Amino acid sequence: MSTTRVVVTFHTTTEAMAWEKACKEAGLPGRLIPMPVQIRAECGLAWLITPQEKECLIKGAARLNLSYGNVVELE
Amino acid sequence: MIYLDQAATSYPKPPGVIQAVYETLQHAGNSGRGAHHLSLSASRLIFEARCEIADFLGAEDPSRIAFTANATESLNLALFGVLHSGDHVITTELEHNSVLRPLYSLEKRGVEVTILPANWQGVVDFSALGNHLRSNTRVLVLTHASNVTGNMVDMEWVGEFCREHGLILIVDAAQTAGFYTYDLKHSPIDILCFTGHKGLYGPQGVGGIYVKPGLAVPPLKVGGSGIQTFSKTHPSQMPEALEAGTLNLPGIAGLMAGVRYLKDRGMELICHEECELDRYFYGAIREIPGLEVYGDFAASIRCPIIALNILGVDSNLVSQLLAEEYDIYTRAGGHCAPLMHGALRTRELGAVRFSFSHRNTKFELDSAVQALRDLALRLGRETL
Incomplete structure (x- = not known):
């Protein structure tokens, strides 16, 4: 099975909101969704991207010094 | 009002x-x-x-x-x-x-x-x-x-x-x-x-x-x-x-x-306007006979709050009369600050507190000053 989607997890709702605001302002890809059930994360929100968008997003997040939980690949 | x-x-x-x-x-x-x-x-x-x-x-x-x-x-x-x-x-x-x-x-x-x-x-x-x-x-x-x-x-x-x-x-x-x-x-x-x-x-x-x-x-x-x-x-x-x-x-x-x-x-403007109202009111009431005003007015900056009493008169009565007869709303009593009233020696009477914002006007303050002048004359005489 190949990776079909990638989600970024967060520690808190506030962290997810800060992430969304910064990504939108920087033109980075993705959108907020409810956390998929197979991931046990702290916050109920996740940031959804395609596998192709992953590298661009993570580099952008590092540039913006954004905090987040994990990057999880889903089949 | x-x-x-x-x-x-x-x-x-x-x-x-x-x-x-x-x-x-x-x-x-x-x-x-x-x-x-x-x-x-x-x-x-x-x-x-x-x-x-x-x-x-x-x-x-x-x-x-x-x-x-x-x-x-x-x-x-x-x-x-x-x-x-x-x-x-x-x-x-x-x-x-x-x-x-x-x-x-x-x-x-x-x-x-x-x-x-x-x-x-x-x-x-x-x-x-x-x-x-x-x-x-x-x-x-x-x-x-x-x-x-x-x-x-x-x-x-x-x-x-x-x-x-x-x-x-x-x-x-x-x-x-x-x-x-x-x-x-x-x-x-x-x-x-x-x-x-x-x-x-x-x-x-x-x-x-x-x-x-x-x-x-x-x-x-x-x-x-x-x-x-x-x-x-x-x-x-x-x-x-x-x-x-x-x-x-x-x-x-x-x-x-x-x-x-x-x-x-703008905070600078707001602070300036409120300090001005504070100074204006204090300047107008300080000479009214029979009033006692509390606080340090030599301080370089103060919040726009002034507490006072008509000597010997219950602050709640003064505040009530200001509201009922002049439509001026103030706060009387102890203001949830019991130790401060101990320091000011106002535990028994409390104090009438006037507090301003930049949305108040000098015209409003003039009305309050006149009301205090009237009440000081009237109530001060009654307590003699």
């Missing part, structure tokens, strides 16, 4: 505040309780408000601002969170019961409390602060301005003292948020407790607490947070750590609108 009770709650609220509350009630979901449009809108609004308030207070990180119901809740959070049995805390006679009562309660749990006296003008001499230090002194908790006299504490000086001696500085900003321009990032204040409905022009029932990065305040209440659902313990990350339960979204929306109103008008 002339409203001179701004220290109790600001009135009238700016139209933008009322509109924000109204619109939020029309479209509100619950923040952090889902990923649908209404819930996300609520989360975004709260984050936006957090950013706005952090910017207004000069805080380094919006996540260090947690929303509460009022300054009292914030102060309870701070004091019960930071102080433990065996600790020593220093405070003053200037304090409101929102500081004093938590401290009396903590005293029963083994916290040692020192209360610095105020003089007859309601001013505390902090130069002797060092004499009160003990090996277990942990916290200094102070109001930034007396809610009775309007006199302010030199927080920069006190803050430096706290830094030098490794003390946590907790500040009650109930009267100063929206009057004094904070720069928390560069300030020695460790915890700032504020309410939304006074100088910040928000609705009642919303306030906040700032906690400096690196300092952890455990929650007073735990429960739903929208995160870490399967954990038995409440999250420790700010700000969710201090925000158990559904937040007051309409209140937060109104508070954000209030802060934006202040930013648009």
Whole structure:
């Protein structure tokens, strides 16, 4: 099975909101969704991207010094 | 109607505040309780408000601002969170019961409390602060301005003292948020407790607490947070750590609108206008025979609050007559500051408190001055 989607997890709702605001302002890809059930994360929100968008997003997040939980690949 | 009770709650609220509350009630979901449009809108609004308030207070990180119901809740959070049995805390006679009562309660749990006296003008001499230090002194908790006299504490000086001696500085900003321009990032204040409905022009029932990065305040209440659902313990990350339960979204929306109103008008201008009203009123009443005015009016900056009495007359009666006969609204009695009234020697009569905002006018103050002149003549004669 190949990776079909990638989600970024967060520690808190506030962290997810800060992430969304910064990504939108920087033109980075993705959108907020409810956390998929197979991931046990702290916050109920996740940031959804395609596998192709992953590298661009993570580099952008590092540039913006954004905090987040994990990057999880889903089949 | 002339409203001179701004220290109790600001009135009238700016139209933008009322509109924000109204619109939020029309479209509100619950923040952090889902990923649908209404819930996300609520989360975004709260984050936006957090950013706005952090910017207004000069805080380094919006996540260090947690929303509460009022300054009292914030102060309870701070004091019960930071102080433990065996600790020593220093405070003053200037304090409101929102500081004093938590401290009396903590005293029963083994916290040692020192209360610095105020003089007859309601001013505390902090130069002797060092004499009160003990090996277990942990916290200094102070109001930034007396809610009775309007006199302010030199927080920069006190803050430096706290830094030098490794003390946590907790500040009650109930009267100063929206009057004094904070720069928390560069300030020695460790915890700032504020309410939304006074100088910040928000609705009642919303306030906040700032906690400096690196300092952890455990929650007073735990429960739903929208995160870490399967954990038995409440999250420790700010700000969710201090925000158990559904937040007051309409209140937060109104508070954000209030802060934006202040930013648009400019804090420097607001402070200037309010100080001018304070000086104008004091200048007009100081010569009225039979009045006693409380506080230090030589201070370079004061909150726009003036407390006074018609000599020998119950402050509640004066305030009642001002309301009923002149349509002028003030606050009488003890103002929840019992020790301050001890210092001012007004425990029996209380005091009539006039408090102004930049939305008041000199014309309104002239009416209040004339009413006081009339009442002083009339009631003063009756008490002879």
